[in-house]
Amino acid sequence: MKLPWKSDATSTDDTVDDAQTTDDASTDEARVELGKAKATPGKGRPTPKRREAENKRRGPVSPPPTTRAEARARKKALKSTMSKDERKQVSAKRREARLEQREKMMSGDEKYLMPRDKGPARRLTRDIVDSRRNFAGLFMPFAVFLIVAIMIPQLAVIANLVLLVFVVFMAIDSYILGRIVNRRVRERHPDTQESRFxxxxxxxxRAMQLRMMRAPKPLVKPGDKV
Structure with missing residues (x-):
């Protein structure tokens, strides 16, 4: 409705202003709706670490084999998926690893020793044995000589007597060795749980073995003080 005190120019300006206000409000509402549409919804959980994500991509790790047959089956299946060159490389690496482990075991590295050789008490025992000239160390070469002698009828009786004497002396020397080992181990390692026997x-x-065949290798020479 046109009022008498308003001119046509004023009415036109008001209409334009109302239209611009409506357009601005519509533009703002459109921007708000567009922002809501582009907003990324929350995951509701923490972002996984890189290692966890890699493990998920790789899949679950199969449990270790429980029997030798299962281990052989897995090894055979793995070989079937590898080329000849790859199998040679794997075999060479395993061989090198075994040789390295054996060298470290023979040198007395505690990490690579067999369970029966581990511990400070066992190490001291080996050093005591290796520092002595044990009568039991002659058993293997002496046994070969006696076997040959027994085959000769004229020497059979004498060989049996010599064998009996040798066994008696070996038993006495081994008894002395056992007492020495237990006494020194108790003196230097009083908290050891190893039994005397x-x-x-x-x-x-260890004394029964030839020096060159002992494992781990002797770290002391005969006559050294231990």
Whole structure:
């Protein structure tokens, strides 16, 4: 409705202003709706670490084999998926790893020793045995000589007597060795849980072996003080 005191120019300006206001409000509402549409919804959980994501991509790790047959089956299946060159490389790496482990075991590295050789008490026992000239160390070469002698009828009786005497002397020397080992181990490692019999038997079995065949290798020479 046109009022008498308003001119046509004023009415036109008001209409333009109302139209611009309506357009601005519509533009603002459109921007708000567009922002809501582009907003990324929350995951509702923390972002996984890189290692966890890699593990998920790789899939679950199969449990270790429980039997030798299962281990052989897995090894065979793995070989079937590898080329000849790849199998040679894997075999060479395994061989190198075994040789390295054996060298470290023979040198007395505690990490690579067998369970029966581990511990400071066992190490001291080996050093005591290796520092002595044990009578039991002659058993293997002497046994070969006696076997040959027994085959000769004229020497059979004498060989049996010599064998009996040798066994008696070996038993006496082994008994002395066991007492020495237990006394020194108790002096230097009083908190050891090793029994006297087990230490004595361990010393005897090592003394029975030739020096070049002992494992781990001797770290002391005969006559050295331990």
């Amino acid at each position: 087990r230490l004595g038997w361990y010393a005897f079995t």
